[in-house]
Amino acid sequence: MFKQRLISGIALVAVTVLGLYLGGIVTLLLTAIVALIGYNEILKIFNIEKSSLAVLGYTGTILYYAALFFDLGQWSTSIIILFMIFLLGCYVVRFPKYHMNQVMACFFGFVYVSVMISYIYQLRIAQNGGEFIVLLFLAAWGNDTLAYCTGMLIGKHKMTPKLSPKKSIEGLIGGILGAVILGAAYGIYLKTRIRFNFNPMMMFGIICGIGAAISVIGDLAASAIKRDSKIKDFGTLIPGHGGILDRFDSIILIAPVIYYLTMMISGGTMQ
Structure with a gap:
């Protein structure tokens, strides 16, 4: 398996x-x-x-x-x-x-x-979309991974015991902080390649933090839909993972958020 x-x-x-x-x-x-x-x-x-x-x-x-x-x-x-x-x-x-x-x-x-x-x-x-698209996955999948690791290591307080018993408050905080760090590190890396008129370390960290917090809502909302519908997974397309929505549930909500936030900070600021 x-x-x-x-x-x-x-x-x-x-x-x-x-x-x-x-x-x-x-x-x-x-x-x-x-x-x-x-x-x-x-x-x-x-x-x-x-x-x-x-x-x-x-x-x-x-x-x-x-x-x-x-x-x-x-x-x-x-x-x-x-x-x-x-x-x-x-x-x-x-x-x-x-x-x-x-x-x-x-x-x-x-x-x-x-x-x-x-x-x-x-x-x-979008302009510089190739660079900005990375923020989407740092916020979503980065948060998922780091929240899981934090929860496994120090998770004690259940976040939503009836909806997702394995998720902890410690995992929630660890995932969001981890996404902020990943976004900031990515900003430092891009600063060596692209000239900005804003602080990429700070802005990318904030964007990833906001995205991570919203991705948690997306993940839990998908879990609620499955529980209400009495199904384990949305589908069987991806062996061992379930359906498409089982893998993209956290990305669905943050894709427009990351889009509008990056468009807001990048208007005429990248050269």
């Missing part, structure tokens, strides 16, 4: 790094595929992954990413609104085939997965 988990984990990281390194359409396709699979995992919980609602959701996701690729970002909000209109139209026309919770899950999944994950691509294609 450990060997299987290790191999699939390495493969996942390798594909992710390669896709983000190449950028452009490769990153778009990778992000869109992850979004579609993750969206499908949400829909499966409500047994609508092959329904008319799902077809609308998949189509809306593809159109949303197409708009991003062709730099039609101004249409993204329109696509979300149109998706809601068509979704409710399907609900009305096919009534009483679908229940309201299924319609709400379809819209929630579209925003929660398809829209939120798209910010990985938007961050990558």
Whole structure:
């Protein structure tokens, strides 16, 4: 089991790094595929992954990413609104085939997965996105790893015993502080390669700290969804790890946060 988990984990990281390194359409396709699979995992919980609602959701996701690729970002909000209109139209026309919770899950999944994950691509294609995208994974996966290590070593006080019994307050603090240190160290490294008009050590540390704190919410929210739905994992795509959402749950919420924070500090400040 450990060997299987290790191999699939390495493969996942390798594909992710390669896709983000190449950028452009490769990153778009990778992000869109992850979004579609993750969206499908949400829909499966409500047994609508092959329904008319799902077809609308998949189509809306593809159109949303197409708009991003062709730099039609101004249409993204329109696509979300149109998706809601068509979704409710399907609900009305096919009534009483679908229940309201299924319609709400379809819209929630579209925003929660398809829209939120798209910010990985938007961050990558931004100016200096190749450097900034690293902050996303330092905040999410760095926090996960360091929180686990801290919790194993000194964790005594349970953070959310009913939701995630293994997580501790010590692990929470250790993960966030660890992410801050990783972000600061990354800022020091980049300062030797790129000239900034702000302090990268301080700003990247703050960004990673904020991202780490929000990633905890993303992780716990995903756990709550699984517990409410009485499932262990979102899927079985990644051997030993579960589904796409089991690996990207902490990244979903922080992708737009990291995007807007980096865009806010980088406007005209990098040369």
